[in-house]
Amino acid sequence: MNVNYIWYFLTFLTLVSAIMVVVVRNPIHSVLYLILTFFCISAHYVLLNAQFLAAVNVIVYAGAIMVLFLFVIMFLNLREYTAESKTNLVKLGAAVLGGVLLVIIVAALRSMQIEPLNKATYNSQVGMVESLGKVLFRDYLLPFELITVLFFVAMVGAVMLGKRETGERNF
């Protein structure tokens, strides 16, 4: 019973902070709300008994990527939100795109099959590191390695783009 209340509270917090990310004007506040959202999602992982995913979510997203976000925004020093001129066409396009995305998500959720939980055969260790590692490195080894190659290519590309060319000024 208690866990249900925690779930409702967390979901409420997640949704509120996610909405605040979009709504607030100050970019720094927006990033901080995004960090809060990541924390709430990590807490959801803990409720789902996936502690490893929760920890990795905090380390990678809240600990590294959002620090870089904050870093860039601080460098640009976007203290005030500068209102860009938005034409009605842009607003219409954004509304259509958002609506299409919503329809896709709803359609995907509708076609999803949710098996009822069988308490007798449920493995409580399913979200732990050992089972996750076995799934990743035995059942899904090829996709995993392909993603590694993709990451590597992306990293090489980033290094290429970031590299200073001869004669170019360093800031």
Added chain:
Amino acid sequence: MDSTVFIVRSIIIFVIFGITLLIATYSTYAERKVAAFLQDRLGPNRAGPFGIWQPLADAVKMFTKEEFIPAQANKWLFIAGPCFAMLTALMASAVIPFGDTVQYEGQFIAVQGIDINIGILWIFGIVSLGVYGVMIGGWASNNKFSLLGAIRAASQNISYELAMGLSIIAILMMSGSLSLRDMVNQQATPFLGVSGLNWNIFYQPVGFIIFLTCAFAECNRTPFDLPECETELVGGYHTEYSSMKLGFYLFAEYINMFVSSAVISALYFGGFNFPGQAWVASLLPAGALGHNLLTSIGVVVFFGKIFFFIFFYMWVRWTLPRFRYDQLMNLGWKTLIPLAILNIVVTGAGLLFDFKPATWLIVIFVVVLAVISAAQPRKTMRPQQSTV
């Protein structure tokens, strides 16, 4: 959960919380005494015998000073900055195993805040969040020096986190567990016939040096205290802070030192295991009393190791000069990360061929390389410095 277990657990958690604060408080005193000793001074000696009430006097001073918030600062974030720094510093000690189990009414209760099976990842995650306190505080001050300090802190933490994580991976490959308690318990086995001396330092010397260097950088301690470098940035991220908000920032640094010392001791120096513990256990009476006595000796030994590393932090601070910023980044990205990756590869090969101390080969290789390069005569003379 049983109510006695609950009560004993609560007591352990409160004691760990209190001890963390107490050690951080007296680290400030110890820092000043160590600095004085290394510089041939006396250090604080007015408040009480040997000046041991100095931290209390400092606290009274901190609390009663004027609390100042700059007019253009972002008020909420300015207050939130030190709070985040303190919160993240205190959260990390929850998973550190301070001792073996306590036997009470037939139940074994671990001397640890909470034993989760991702303990080391928890510490790693909390440490990576520690930079938010500095960044938010530095940005909210609305001061160029503070902002530069915050940005330095962020880039430094991100750079050194990578090498730190990679050095931990080599340990994880050897222990096969993410739980700190499992890692410490694996170091209890005999090494060269001495029980309780099977410490990871004997298998992971390179990983230890990388981890130690990164821990210095993560705690913003000299020689890596670029975020608060007073010769360039006035006071760095806490330039605009006064009163207890400044105190929180300084205090959080000492708590981080304590936690990282505890993690280093647990990962590489056997945690609460001590040499000859099987022999000591055979001398103690059997049953609950003997078990609890052995546990308390282990706790004392663990704190001894922690104090040594806190002293080491201070020793280094008053011995080494500060790095330049490009040197800091070069060391992190071009030396420590490749070395950590090499360490992982060699550790993996060592596990494959069942030769655990394989990483000593890296040490031998580096030492030989250093000796050869030192023995060779200089090829080119340095151009003469003009005296004008």
